[in-house]
Each structure stands twice: as C-alpha cells, then as structure tokens.
Amino acid sequence: MRKKIIIIIIGILVGLVSLLIIRWPASPIGTNAENIGMNATYHEQQGYEQFVKQLPQQTWNKMDLSHPFYMDKGGLHRVIRDCEAYITVSELLVNTEETEEENQKEPIEEPQPQEQRKQIALTFDDGPNDKSTVQILNVLQKHDVKATFFVLGINVVKHPEIVKQAAQQGHEIASHTWSHKNLTKLTPAQMHEEIDRASNAIFEAIGQYPTAYRPPYGAIDENVRNEIKVNSVLWNIDTMDWKHKTPAKTLESVKLHAKDRSVILMHDIHQETADALDAVIQYLKQENYEFVTIDELYQ
Structure with a gap:
C-alpha cells in the first residue's frame, strides 16, 4: 500500500515537472539571454529597420508579417510563441535608464520658415x-x-x-x-x-x-x-x-x-x-x- 502511494506521488510530481517544462518560456539554445541585465529591453522599431528588412527575399516570402518576430542569436528554426523568424537580438537591447532620460528631454523645436517679406x-x-x-x-x-x-x-x-x-x-x-x-x-x-x-x-x-x-x-x-x-x-x-x-x-x-x-x-x-x-x-x-x-x- 505504501509503495502504491509513493508511486502515485512520484507520478504526480513527474506530471507537474513536465507541465512546468512545457509552459516555461525557455531561451533558445545558443542565446546569451541569461547574461542580459534587467535594465535591458527590446527595441522593436530598431529591430525591424536593422534586421528584418535585411533578411533574404526567400525568407520574406515565407514569412507571415502579421506574427511577431522572436529575436534569437542562434537563428533556430523551431516555432516558439507563434514566431516565424529569428534574428539577432544582441544589438537590439537598449538601456532603459538611457531611454527614460531621453524621453524626459524636452523635444527640439524645428525652426519655422520665415515669412517672405x-x-x-x-x-x-x-x-x-x-x-x-x-x-x-x-x-x-x-x-x-x-x-x-x-x-x-x-x-x-x-x-x-x-x-x-x-x-x-x-x-x-x-x-x-x-x-x-x-x-x-x-x-x-x-x-x-x-x-x-x-x-x-x-x-x-x-x-x-x-x-x-x-x-x-x-x-x-x-x-x-x-x-x-x-x-x-x-x-x-x-x-x-x-x-x-x-x-x-x-x-x-x-x-x-x-x-x-x-x-x-x-x-x-x-x-x-x-x-x-x-x-x-x-x-x-x-x-x-x-x-x-x-x-x-x-x-
């Protein structure tokens, strides 16, 4: 009886661990995500301009641009979070402290054209x-x-x-x-x-x-x-x-x-x-x- 109880408990634990592994948003193999500081964040527009636009034409043809892009140094070809393209993230990480400082700066007013006298x-x-x-x-x-x-x-x-x-x-x-x-x-x-x-x-x-x-x-x-x-x-x-x-x-x-x-x-x-x-x-x-x-x- 005791063995049956132990077996049931072990089964429950294995199931829980499996469930956690399936649902955990693991970093793809080959990334250095664990080294990214907490004050770094993904800069979407910069990513699009510097990386997505640079992809080969055949890659563009296969991509459904309605899905988000997951940036990954390894360029893995397995689906993660419904993403269809994987490109380098290392240069797209910006310091949030600097970003906040930039956001706090007063906008620069463009000079208005002078009225022709x-x-x-x-x-x-x-x-x-x-x-x-x-x-x-x-x-x-x-x-x-x-x-x-x-x-x-x-x-x-x-x-x-x-x-x-x-x-x-x-x-x-x-x-x-x-x-x-x-x-x-x-x-x-x-x-x-x-x-x-x-x-x-x-x-x-x-x-x-x-x-x-x-x-x-x-x-x-x-x-x-x-x-x-x-x-x-x-x-x-x-x-x-x-x-x-x-x-x-x-x-x-x-x-x-x-x-x-x-x-x-x-x-x-x-x-x-x-x-x-x-x-x-x-x-x-x-x-x-x-x-x-x-x-x-x-x-």
Missing part, C-alpha cells in the same frame, strides 16, 4: 530742394529706410551737398535728366545732352555716375530706348502728390495700391510730400514691407 521702393523725383528734400532725408534716417532719388541736373548743381548727403546715407542717386524735357520730342543729340549733362552733374556731386534714369512724364518710346542705353525706370503707384499736395491723400493712395515689389512715385520738391512721409513709412512697416532701392529691387 514684401519689398517696396520709395522714389522721389525733381529734387533736390534745400528744405523739403532735407526733411525727407531726416525722416528716412529716423526710420532707417533707404530710397531712390531721381534728381534733375539743374537742381544738383544748385545743391550738390544735399545729393552727397543722400548718397552718404545709403540712398540711390539716379537721373531724371538735366531739365525735365519730354525725351520723345527731342532729337537724338538733344536726348543725349539731357542725359549726359545730368550724369556729369551727379558724378561731380558724389563721385559716381547713375546706373538708372526716369524719363520725365514717364514718356518713352522705341527711339528713346534705342538712343539711351541707361536703364529706364518708371513706377506702378503714382501718389499724385504733385497735383493734390495733401499729405492725407498721399497716404491714402499708398494704402489703396501698395503691393509686393511696388515702385512708389513721389516728389521731394513739395513740402506736403515731406510732411506725408512719416505716416507712409509707418503704415508700410506695419504691413511688413521691406524698403529697398531700385537697384536692390531689380537685382
């Missing part, structure tokens, strides 16, 4: 004038704004120091001919006289010749273009300051028509234009315009 060119014709042009230069300097002055040769010789001051402040000095004659009504010789005399006066004042000119009244045709090889510059916003001579109307014209790469026409010989300039600049700055010279605009 609109450009606009302020231009002044017919000067210089010893009062209004000087006031305009002071306003421009106050706002750190650069402009382009299309000067008349006959006024340059009267006030060369004002032209020089404008150039020293970084403004562009261009030609508006010698005496504001309509070039389309002149002979070729007369055209060249108007351009050349103005260019020479500008050179005497600032030491360099102008690279652009504005034809008086905006009057230009093929004959003028063929004779005058200097770059001609017109405008696309006429404030009509010469006509209404009202600062508020000058500002309103700018508000209505300003857009990217606009060329604004004003006249620095009028006091009302000088009085309007501060408000014009403040408005354009609020609208995020960048002030450029004609040379900068057409680069």
Whole structure:
C-alpha cells in the first residue's frame, strides 16, 4: 500500500515537472539571454529597420508579417510563441535608464520658415530742394529706410551737398535728366545732352555716375530706348502728390495700391510730400514691407 502511494506521488510530481517544462518560456539554445541585465529591453522599431528588412527575399516570402518576430542569436528554426523568424537580438537591447532620460528631454523645436517679406521702393523725383528734400532725408534716417532719388541736373548743381548727403546715407542717386524735357520730342543729340549733362552733374556731386534714369512724364518710346542705353525706370503707384499736395491723400493712395515689389512715385520738391512721409513709412512697416532701392529691387 505504501509503495502504491509513493508511486502515485512520484507520478504526480513527474506530471507537474513536465507541465512546468512545457509552459516555461525557455531561451533558445545558443542565446546569451541569461547574461542580459534587467535594465535591458527590446527595441522593436530598431529591430525591424536593422534586421528584418535585411533578411533574404526567400525568407520574406515565407514569412507571415502579421506574427511577431522572436529575436534569437542562434537563428533556430523551431516555432516558439507563434514566431516565424529569428534574428539577432544582441544589438537590439537598449538601456532603459538611457531611454527614460531621453524621453524626459524636452523635444527640439524645428525652426519655422520665415515669412517672405514684401519689398517696396520709395522714389522721389525733381529734387533736390534745400528744405523739403532735407526733411525727407531726416525722416528716412529716423526710420532707417533707404530710397531712390531721381534728381534733375539743374537742381544738383544748385545743391550738390544735399545729393552727397543722400548718397552718404545709403540712398540711390539716379537721373531724371538735366531739365525735365519730354525725351520723345527731342532729337537724338538733344536726348543725349539731357542725359549726359545730368550724369556729369551727379558724378561731380558724389563721385559716381547713375546706373538708372526716369524719363520725365514717364514718356518713352522705341527711339528713346534705342538712343539711351541707361536703364529706364518708371513706377506702378503714382501718389499724385504733385497735383493734390495733401499729405492725407498721399497716404491714402499708398494704402489703396501698395503691393509686393511696388515702385512708389513721389516728389521731394513739395513740402506736403515731406510732411506725408512719416505716416507712409509707418503704415508700410506695419504691413511688413521691406524698403529697398531700385537697384536692390531689380537685382
């Protein structure tokens, strides 16, 4: 009787041991899993990128990617936990302490693309004038704004120091001919006289010749273009300051028509234009315009 009891107990123990062996998640033969520290963990994305994608095509064809991958140094071919592929795990173990530290770091914000600023060119014709042009230069300097002055040769010789001051402040000095004659009504010789005399006066004042000119009244045709090889510059916003001579109307014209790469026409010989300039600049700055010279605009 005692032997039967012993045999039954031994049978139960054998059964329990067998059951434990079957259910125990043993490491595959040839692995070094027992040497892995408790602070190591499997990095799934890294495993996929570095190992699964590198498998031969024939292995891919046999794999059902809906099953998990069991990473094993030995590359065994027996099914464990419904896994169908076995690849090296040693390089996929990461330190959880380092991972936690990385997770705690603040995310790096990518720089946002800067908004492209609109450009606009302020231009002044017919000067210089010893009062209004000087006031305009002071306003421009106050706002750190650069402009382009299309000067008349006959006024340059009267006030060369004002032209020089404008150039020293970084403004562009261009030609508006010698005496504001309509070039389309002149002979070729007369055209060249108007351009050349103005260019020479500008050179005497600032030491360099102008690279652009504005034809008086905006009057230009093929004959003028063929004779005058200097770059001609017109405008696309006429404030009509010469006509209404009202600062508020000058500002309103700018508000209505300003857009990217606009060329604004004003006249620095009028006091009302000088009085309007501060408000014009403040408005354009609020609208995020960048002030450029004609040379900068057409680069």
